[in-house]
Structures are given as C-alpha cells and as structure tokens.
Amino acid sequence: MKTLQSFKARTGEPFGAPLLAHTPEQVDSTVEAASQAFASWQASSGVARGSLLRALATAIEGDREALVSIADQETALGPVRLNGELDRTAFQLRRFADMAERGVAFESVDDPAVAGAPPVGHPAMVLQRVPLGPVAMFSASNFPFAFSVLGGDTASALAAGCSVVIKAHTAHLVLSNRMLGLIQKVLEAEHLPKGLIGMLQGGGSDVGVRLVAHPLIAAGAFTGSTRGGAVLQAVANARPRPIPFYGELGSINPVVALPGILQTKGAELATLLAGSINQGCGQFCTSPGVIVLLNDPASDAFVTQLTTALKALQPHAMLTPGIRQAFDNGVAHVAASGVKVLLQEAGNTEAPRPFLAQTDAVNFIVKSELREEVFGPASLIVRAASVAEALQVLEAVGGSLTVTLWGAEQETDDTRAFVRGAMNIAGRVLFAGVPTGVAVSSAQQHGGPWPSSTQPMTTSVGDTAINRFLRPVCIQDAPSWLIKRNGQPC
Amino acid sequence: MKTLQSFKARTGEPFGAPLLAHTPEQVDSTVEAASQAFASWQASSGVARGSLLRALATAIEGDREALVSIADQETALGPVRLNGELDRTAFQLRRFADMAERGVAFESVDDPAVAGAPPVGHPAMVLQRVPLGPVAMFSASNFPFAFSVLGGDTASALAAGCSVVIKAHTAHLVLSNRMLGLIQKVLEAEHLPKGLIGMLQGGGSDVGVRLVAHPLIAAGAFTGSTRGGAVLQAVANARPRPIPFYGELGSINPVVALPGILQTKGAELATLLAGSINQGCGQFCTSPGVIVLLNDPASDAFVTQLTTALKALQPHAMLTPGIRQAFDNGVAHVAASGVKVLLQEAGNTEAPRPFLAQTDAVNFIVKSELREEVFGPASLIVRAASVAEALQVLEAVGGSLTVTLWGAEQETDDTRAFVRGAMNIAGRVLFAGVPTGVAVSSAQQHGGPWPSSTQPMTTSVGDTAINRFLRPVCIQDAPSWLIKRNGQPC
Numbered sequence: 006m007k008t009l010q011s012f013k014a015r016t017g018e019p020f021g022a023p024l025l026a027h028t029p030e031q032v033d034s035t036v037e038a039a040s041q042a043f044a045s046w047q048a049s050s051g052v053a054r055g056s057l058l059r060a061l062a063t064a065i066e067g068d069r070e071a072l073v074s075i076a077d078q079e080t081a082l083g084p085v086r087l088n089g090e091l092d093r094t095a096f097q098l099r100r101f102a103d104m105a106e107r108g109v110a111f112e113s114v115d116d117p118a119v120a121g122a123p124p125v126g127h128p129a130m131v132l133q134r135v136p137l138g139p140v141a142m143f144s145a146s147n148f149p150f151a152f153s154v155l156g157g158d159t160a161s162a163l164a165a166g167c168s169v170v171i172k173a174h175t176a177h178l179v180l181s182n183r184m185l186g187l188i189q190k191v192l193e194a195e196h197l198p199k200g201l202i203g204m205l206q207g208g209g210s211d212v213g214v215r216l217v218a219h220p221l222i223a224a225g226a227f228t229g230s231t232r233g234g235a236v237l238q239a240v241a242n243a244r245p246r247p248i249p250f251y252g253e254l255g256s257i258n259p260v261v262a263l264p265g266i267l268q269t270k271g272a273e274l275a276t277l278l279a280g281s282i283n284q285g286c287g288q289f290c291t292s293p294g295v296i297v298l299l300n301d302p303a304s305d306a307f308v309t310q311l312t313t314a315l316k317a318l319q320p321h322a323m324l325t326p327g328i329r330q331a332f333d334n335g336v337a338h339v340a341a342s343g344v345k346v347l348l349q350e351a352g353n354t355e356a357p358r359p360f361l362a363q364t365d366a367v368n369f370i371v372k373s374e375l376r377e378e379v380f381g382p383a384s385l386i387v388r389a390a391s392v393a394e395a396l397q398v399l400e401a402v403g404g405s406l407t408v409t410l411w412g413a414e415q416e417t418d419d420t421r422a423f424v425r426g427a428m429n430i431a432g433r434v435l436f437a438g439v440p441t442g443v444a445v446s447s448a449q450q451h452g453g454p455w456p457s458s459t460q461p462m463t464t465s466v467g468d469t470a471i472n473r474f475l476r477p478v479c480i481q482d483a484p485s486w487l488i489k490r491n492g493q494p495c
Numbered sequence: 496m497k498t499l500q501s502f503k504a505r506t507g508e509p510f511g512a513p514l515l516a517h518t519p520e521q522v523d524s525t526v527e528a529a530s531q532a533f534a535s536w537q538a539s540s541g542v543a544r545g546s547l548l549r550a551l552a553t554a555i556e557g558d559r560e561a562l563v564s565i566a567d568q569e570t571a572l573g574p575v576r577l578n579g580e581l582d583r584t585a586f587q588l589r590r591f592a593d594m595a596e597r598g599v600a601f602e603s604v605d606d607p608a609v610a611g612a613p614p615v616g617h618p619a620m621v622l623q624r625v626p627l628g629p630v631a632m633f634s635a636s637n638f639p640f641a642f643s644v645l646g647g648d649t650a651s652a653l654a655a656g657c658s659v660v661i662k663a664h665t666a667h668l669v670l671s672n673r674m675l676g677l678i679q680k681v682l683e684a685e686h687l688p689k690g691l692i693g694m695l696q697g698g699g700s701d702v703g704v705r706l707v708a709h710p711l712i713a714a715g716a717f718t719g720s721t722r723g724g725a726v727l728q729a730v731a732n733a734r735p736r737p738i739p740f741y742g743e744l745g746s747i748n749p750v751v752a753l754p755g756i757l758q759t760k761g762a763e764l765a766t767l768l769a770g771s772i773n774q775g776c777g778q779f780c781t782s783p784g785v786i787v788l789l790n791d792p793a794s795d796a797f798v799t800q801l802t803t804a805l806k807a808l809q810p811h812a813m814l815t816p817g818i819r820q821a822f823d824n825g826v827a828h829v830a831a832s833g834v835k836v837l838l839q840e841a842g843n844t845e846a847p848r849p850f851l852a853q854t855d856a857v858n859f860i861v862k863s864e865l866r867e868e869v870f871g872p873a874s875l876i877v878r879a880a881s882v883a884e885a886l887q888v889l890e891a892v893g894g895s896l897t898v899t900l901w902g903a904e905q906e907t908d909d910t911r912a913f914v915r916g917a918m919n920i921a922g923r924v925l926f927a928g929v930p931t932g933v934a935v936s937s938a939q940q941h942g943g944p945w946p947s948s949t950q951p952m953t954t955s956v957g958d959t960a961i962n963r964f965l966r967p968v969c970i971q972d973a974p975s976w977l978i979k980r981n982g983q984p985c
Contacts, residue, residue, distance in 0.1 A: 047915070048915070089613070089614075092614055093613065093614040096614035096615070097614070114937055114938045116936050116937045116938030116939075123579070123583065123932065123934065124582055124583040124586035124587070124934075124935055125586070127934030127935075127936050128927070128928060128934065130934065130936060130937075130938035130939065131938055132937070132938035132939075132940060132959075133918075135918045135919065138919075238732075239732075242728075242729075242732055246893055246894065246944070246946070247945050247949070248945070249950075249951070249952065403736055404736065413974055413977075414974045415974075415976070416974075421985040422985075424977060424985045425537070425538070425984065425985045428623075428625045428968045428970075428984075428985075429625065429628075431968065432966075432967070432968060432969065433968065433969040433970075433971060434968060434969070434970050434973075435972060436970070436971065436972045436973050436974055436977075437618070437971075437972035438618065438971070438972060442613065444613065444614075444617030444618065444620065445614055445617075446606050446617050446620060447604055447606045447622070448604045448605070448606030448620035448621055448622035448969050449606075449622075449969055450622060450968060450969035453966075453968075454736070455736045455737050455738070456736070459737070460739075461739070461966050462739065462963075462965075462966055462967065464967065469622075469967070472952070473952075475952075476922075476943075476951050477922070477940045477952065477954065478918045478921065478922060478923065478924060478943075479922065479923040479924070479938050479939055479940035480918075480923075480926070481923060481924065481925040481926065481927075481928070482925060482926045482927035482928060483924075483926050484903055484904045484905075484906075484926055486905070486906035487903075487906075487914060487926075494915065494918075495911040495912070495914045495915045495918075
C-alpha cells in the first residue's frame with residue numbers, strides 16, 4: 006500500500022499521520038457506489054437536493070475553527086482569506102440549494118404540436134434536462150474550500166442530480182479527510198447513500214486517470230494546471246465512450262491600462278494592481294500575469310509606480326514546495342527570454358519575492374513561453390507601440406479567464422476595438438477593479454477559450470455552472486403522466 | 496492538381512465535368528478570407544443577419560428545379576423527398592433569420608451590483624454572448640440540402656455572427672457548387688464579403704484535416720460517420736489550441752415496443768416501423784437500427800408482421816457505391832454474429848434489399864459489433880427475457896440520438912424505468928411515431944451521448960443549435976456606452 010503524507014506549507018514539516026493512497030480496486034468500488042447512488046439521486050426532488058446542500062453548508066460552518074486551522078497549516082493562505090473562502094463555499098452551497106428548490110434543473114421548454122405537414126407541422130415536444138451521471142471532481146490546490154471537496158463543482162453537480170467522486174488534492178489531504186467525515190455524517194442524517202459523495206486520494210496521476218477512464222463516470226470537472234488538465238482531458242477523449250471534461254486550466258489575465266486613466270489615477274491603480282498580483286501569493290487562476298501598456302509618458306510613470314508598489318509587498322508562503330519550485334523556474338525562464346527585469350529579489354525558504362519584468366509586443370508575440378502562466382506573484386509588462394499592436398498582444402494570448410480594460414469609459418474606435426479584442430479571448434471582461442475575486446452570481450462566467458478552459462462555453466463559478474451536468478432531452482408525444490411531472494425525473 | 500468527379504447515384508456513371516480539388520494553399524486562403532469576413536460580421540446587426548439568411552432561402556427556392564434535379568442525380572433520393580428537404584432548408588434559414596432579428600444572439604443576463612462584502616456583495620455584471628469565429632462546416636452525404644452547404648449548421652452559425660467555411664461532400668459536388676454560385680450572388684447583392692461563406696472540396700481527408708487544424712478556425716460542425724467524425728475530433732483536440740467540435744455521428748436509435756400495445760396495434764406499428772427502416776434507403780441518422788421486444792406472444796407476432804411488411808418494400812439506390820459496399824459488409828458482419836437472420840435477400844447493382852435479424856439480449860450486450868450502426872435499411876430485433884434485461888440493452892447502447900418507447904401510456908414502475916433508461920442514453924425520446932423525421936422546432940434535441948454526438952449537451956437541429964456558436968462573456972463594471980448597446984457587439 007502506498008502512503009501519502011501531508012505537510013505544513015510554511016515549514017515543510019510533516020502534518021498529521023500518513024494516509025493510505027487508494028488502490029485501483031478502491032477507485033472502482035467508489036465509482037460503483039457513486040453509480041448506485043446516482044440511480045436514486047437522479048430522481049430526487051429539488052427539496053431533497055436543497056436539504057442536502059444546506060446541511061453541508063451548515064456542517065462546514067459548524068466545524069469552521071478546526072477546518073480553517075487545518076487549511077491554514079496545509080496551505081499557508083492565512084485565516085482571514087480562509088474564513089472568507091469558507092463563507093463563500095457555504096454561500097455557494099446554499100445558492101445551489103436555492104436553485105435546486107426553485108426547480109432550475111427541471112425547467113423545460115414546451116413546444117406544443119403544430120398541425121400540418123413538415124417543416125411547419127410537428128408533434129408535441131418538451132425539452133427537459135437530465136443529470137449526466139457520476140461526476141469525477143478534481144480539487145484545486147489553491148482553493149482548499151471553494152474549488153475543492155465541497156466547492157462549486159460538487160455543489161452544482163449535486164444540485165443537477167449527479168453523484169460525485171472527489172479526487173482530493175495532495176496539498177490539503179488532512180483538510181479533505183476532515184471534510185469527508187462531515188459529509189458522511191450529513192449523508193447519514195439525510196438518509197442518503199454514502200456513495201453519493203465519495204472521495205479518493207493518491208500521490209501521482211494514477212488514481213485520477215483511473216477515475217476519469219472508469220466506464221461509469223459520466224463527466225469530469227477539474228481546476229488546476231494546463232498540463233494536469235490536458236492529461237486528464239486526453240484520458241476523457243481516449244475512452245471508448247468519450248465524456249465531457251470541464252477543465253479550468255491556466256490563464257494569464259491581461260490587464261490593459263490606457264494612458265488617459267493612468268495620467269489621472271496611475272498611482273492608485275498601481276497600488277491596486279500590485280495588491281492583486283501579490284494576493285494569495287499570486288496563486289489565483291485570475292492573477293494578472295500580463296499588463297499591456299501603450300508607449301506614453303503616463304505608461305512610463307505607471308511602470309515605476311507599479312514596481313515600487315510591488316517591491317513593498319511580501320508574499321506569504323506558497324502552497325507546496327513543488328509549486329514554489331515551479332514559480333522559481335518560471336520566473337528564471339521569463340527573465341532569460343529577452344525581457345527587461347524590473348523587480349527580482351531572491352526569496353527565502355518560506356516565501357518568494359514578487360517578480361516584474363517588461364518586454365515589447367513583438368518579443369511577447371514571438372515567444373510563446375512568455376504567454377505561459379507563471380503560477381505565483383509574477384507579472385510581465387508588455388509595451389505596445391500602437392493600439393493595433395496592443396490588440397495583437399491580446400490576440401496572441403488567445404484564451405484567458407479574464408481581460409481587464411482600464412480607461413474605456415468613452416466610446417471611441419479604439420475602445421470599441423479593445424472591447425471586441427477582449428471579448429474575443431476572455432470569459433470575463435472587467436472595466437474597473439482587478440481580476441482576482443470571482444463573484445458567485447447569476448452573470449458570472451469563469452471560463453474562456455483554451456487554455457483557460459477545456460469547454461469555453463461553460464463556467465465553473467456562478468449559477469450557470471449547473472448546466473455542465475444537465476443534458477437536454479426532448480420528449481416527443483409524451484404520455485400525460487410524464488407531462489404532469491413537469492420535468493421532475495422519474 | 497487532383498481532380499474530383501461526381502457520379503450518378505443510380506448508375507455510377509460520371510456526372511458533370513471533373514472538378515479541381517482544393518490545394519492546401521487554397522484551404523488557407525479560404526480560411527483567411529473567412530477570418531477577415533468574421534471581423535465585420537461578428538459586429539453585424541440582427542437585421543443584417545436576417546436579411547442574408549432570408550435572401551439565401553429565396554435563392555434556393557428560386558433555383559428549385561435545377562437543384563432538385565441535380566441532387567436527385569447525385570443522391571437518388573427522389574424528387575418528393577428532395578423537394579421536401581429543400582423546403583425544410585429554406586424554412587430553417589428563415590427560422591434562424593427570425594431568431595437573428597429577434598436578437599437571440601444578443602440576449603443578456605443583467606446582474607446589478609449588490610452592496611457589501613463578498614460573497615453576497617458583487618460588482619455590476621452582465622452576461623452576454625460573442626460569436627466564436629470562423630466555423631469549419633462539414634456537409635453530410637445523406638442530406639444534400641438540410642445538413643449540407645446551406646443546412647442547419649451554416650444557418651445557425653451565420654445567425655450567431657460567425658463566418659463559415661464549408662467542406663462540400665464528395666457525394667454531391669455538382670449540387671454543392673451550384674449552391675456556392677447562388678451564395679456568391681446573394682453575398683454580392685447583400686454587399687457582404689465573399690469570404691463570409693467559403694467552400695472547399697477534396698477527395699480524401701486532407702482538405703478537411705487541414706481545415707480543422709487551421710489556427711484561425713474557431714469551431715467545427717460535422718454530420719457523418721463515427722469514424723470520420725472521430726478523425727476530425729482528434730484533429731480538433733490535437734491543435735495547439737483545441738476548439739469545440741460539434742460532431743453528429745452514428746446512432747442506432749432503439750425502438751422499445753411493449754407487449755400491451757403490440758397486442759392491439761401490432762400490425763399497424765409493424766407497417767409504420769418497416770416504412771421508417773426503409774425510408775431514404777435507411778440513410779437517416781435516426782433510422783431505427785434496434786428493436787427491443789420482451790418475450791411475449793404479441794412480440795412473436797410482431798416479428799412476423801414486421802418481417803412481412805419489410806419484405807414488401809423496395810429501397811431505392813444508395814448514395815454512393817462506397818456506402819452500398821459498407822452496407823453489404825455491415826449486414827454480412829451482423830449475420831455472422833450469432834443472430835437469427837429473418838430477412839436477407841441479394842439486392843441488385845442499383846439498390847439493396849432490407850435486412851432484418853433477431854438476437855437475444857445477452858448476445859447483443861456481449862458483442863459490441865452488434866451495437867455499431869449499419870447505415871442503410873437494416874435493423875436488429877433484440878429479445879429481452881425481462882424488463883431488467885431490456886433496460887440493460889438500452890444501457891449497452893450507451894448513446895443514441897433517439898429512443899422510441901411504444902406502450903408507455905400508463906405510469907407503472909416499468910414504464911418509469913423505461914423512461915429513465917431511455918432519457919439516460921438519448922437526446923430525444925419518442926412515445927409515438929417513428930424516429931425518422933426531425934422537426935425544426937424550439938424543443939428539438941438532435942444530439943445525445945457518444946457516439947451519437949461529440950458534444951451531447953448541444954443539438955444540430957432546432958433553435959438551440961445557435962448556442963453552439965455563441966460563447967458567454969461576462970462584462971463587469973462596464974461603461975454606460977457599452978451597456979447601452981444591449982448586447983449588440985462592438
């Protein structure tokens with residue numbers, strides 16, 4: 006039996022007792038239990054789904070002190086952030102409970118019969134939705150609550166009527182297992198099968214690969230690196246019966262700051278942006294990794310302001326030694342790619358220092374390595390000689406969770422072109438503030454073209470996240486007993 | 496230069512002059528023209544989109560006589576069917592014109608700012624949609640109008656604001672080129688760039704592969720075989736930047752006929768089903784390829800009735816010699832797979848004869864080759880010893896465009912289980928009639944789990960087909976000039 010060990014993120018010391026990695030047989034039996042649980046859960050009422058989701062929210066709030074303390078040891082994200090993240094996780098569990106109770110999963114499109122020959126005439130049709138089946142859910146390293154065991158993927162899948170098999174992240178195994186204990190108590194209290202929410206843990210990729218490849222798994226949901234996500238996507242594609250794989254992968258989140266706004270608000274925006282780059286030690290999928298500036302004295306001043314603001318900040322420890330190593334390598338790689346380094350100081354063992362560099366648009370467009378995400382407190386300023394060149398920079402980025410556009414308050418040919426360029430590559434376009442911080446809300450879109458996500462039409466945050474787990478089915482000439490169910494599954 | 500030749504489907508004689516296959520350079524230049532056309536078309540109004548779609552509908556109606564005559568020569572589908580298909584194609588072009596004019600592509604979700612700290616408080620957000628970009632559209636062999644050059648994929652992509660590059664099907668090259676001539680006249684009259692709707696032709700897969708792999712292509716849409724679709728899906732996945740690929744592939748469309756209804760209406764249903772199996776020489780993606788019957792005297796009688804009804808029918812010529820060869824091979828393969836052959840007669844050079852065989856559920860479940868689509872007038876009866884076994888048969892099918900359930904008028908544990916089993920594997924579940932014939936309508940769902948489609952949450956027929964080409968984008972704290980556009984792109 007392989008064992009796994011959790012570590013304290015700040016010191017690297019072992020945390021908690023060694024844990025057993027799950028065997029291939031355990032992967033299979035967990036999926037089988039999820040498949041059995043799905044058979045009844047898919048026919049559950051919105052009230053039952055709401056009740057489960059609310060009980061889960063209450064359970065994590067009730068164990069807040071221990072959960073935050075464990076999470077802080079394992080991730081070094083700090084109690085303020087972690088308490089906020091736990092709040093958000095409970096909030097989104099209850100938001101999906103609301104949606105389940107309102108019957109969002111059971112909404113249908115009624116399309117009554119039309120007399121006559123086709124193409125005008127047609128039989129009576131109703132478009133309903135059915136849950137996909139057991140979902141393989143991969144926890145993220147950087148959000149131990151909101152994108153992990155009981156995060157948005159699990160909440161939306163349960164609300165849709167799917168069962169879930171969670172792959173715990175090795176960066177917070179003790180926390181994940183404590184969450185599983187809470188889950189199992191809730192499932193028992195709700196008289197639901199244990200298999201409805203299963204959890205697996207493993208060191209390498211073998212557990213995850215076996216999980217996604219399992220014939221009874223109907224979909225995958227993943228938040229993590231482009232590399233890891235691409236591996237699992239390939240597994241999902243290579244199955245005899247491919248399944249939807251919702252991967253939220255790497256994103257470099259360009260911030261375009263136009264000279265006009267920098268003239269009046271440059272200092273303020275530099276402080277705001279430095280805070281966003283440094284937030285959570287840069288370990289956010291929406292961390293601003295590229296700053297696009299036109300050649301202008303206001304841009305020059307902003308570069309100085311940003312460098313100064315960033316130099317004053319001290320990131321906290323990173324999530325794992327592996328993530329720290331990847332950050333140090335990524336920064337070294339960028340620094341060696343024909344850029345001008347503006348801020349690079351050696352970090353200590355505990356925490357890195359922020360990194361800032363500058364390059365021109367041509368170098369950025371030519372060198373694809375400069376467009377790869379450096380996970381951590383690093384950002385690259387790209388200077389464009391013209392609006393057209395700045396638009397080419399966005400085009401070269403190709404896919405991003407967010408683009409931020411500062412200074413587009415007036416409608417001009419240029420601002421219209423920037424809006425178009427931004428919307429063509431991103432899932433969310435911001436006109437104020439910073440991209441870090443993703444509201445759980447009805448209009449949220451957390452997912453854009455590759456590599457920011459594998460299914461750019463979907464979101465992993467916000468109300469429409471539930472759509473990922475519901476497949477449309479048209480019922481034609483359905484009997485009255487079925488119509489009377491109003492989309493409630495059999 | 497490679498040349499291509501069209502053939503008369505009924506005789507195999509050459510039809511029309513040889514045509515030039517497009518070179519790799521021509522593929523690239525056609526895509527580049529589509530990309531340039533997209534830059535303006537993505538910002539077009541709903542009125543402009545509607546105007547184009549209506550003009551295209553009028554153009555094909557105005558050339559009806561020649562189009563149907565050419566299509567009949569190239570496909571042998573007959574003038575009645577082809578006139579009906581042309582009607583449907585014009586109908587769906589106008590239906591998407593209606594949707595464009597109603598502003599469906601510009602609909603947005605307004606999510607006003609909420610004061611306070613997260614997770615409750617959030618900035619002002621609006622969820623809009625943007626067109627994906629140039630779409631690679633692959634014509635189908637079996638629907639020379641409705642799923643080809645100006646079929647539903649092209650209509651819905653144009654309505655969404657995308658440009659289109661069509662890969663003509665080699666089974667109807669002369670027709671495709673005549674359609675292209677009509678298109679180019681309409682584009683000119685509408686003052687639109689020629690590149691908005693481009694077309695390519697090639698013999699093997701090289702043109703199609705280069706098209707899907709082209710960096711400027713943003714999505715693929717395909718109707719055809721599982722094998723061909725899987726090849727192009729793999730190309731889409733293997734791109735440095737993978738893109739959505741909407742493939743409507745193979746489907747065996749189980750028909751479950753319960754003993755109760757067979758007792759009272761067996762003869763009538765046998766005639767109806769035989770007609771559906773034989774329709775269009777079985778060259779329908781919704782052709783009923785599997786008939787699931789419980790062991791019952793009414794089922795035995797139905798088998799005899801169906802065999803007799805099918806024996807009386809004479810399919811017309813198939814689309815191409817290759818398709819005919821594949822049908823003969825497929826039938827021979829099924830006949831040699833431990834089934835009882837009920838109807839197998841040698842066809843003549845022009846047309847095949849219908850094929851019908853019977854097997855038990857266990858053989859069907861064990862032998863995956865019995866679950867592969869045989870494209871043509873062939874069907875396999877599967878006898879189940881119990882409801883549970885019949886449900887296992889559906890589960891083994893796994894993914895299908897349709898399931899038809901005859902005899903579920905009363906709500907019982909069994910009919911509920913059949914409804915659940917059917918909805919779990921199909922995009923459309925019918926309770927009367929036959930699966931052939933797909934209404935262009937608001938509740939249509941033409942797409943189900945693999946292998947029936949590559950993206951089971953989407954449909955290639957019906958109003959929601961437009962969603963395949965529109966990507967959600969959230970605009971956060973957007974300036975008032977942008978909000979005032981009400982989702983109309985910049």
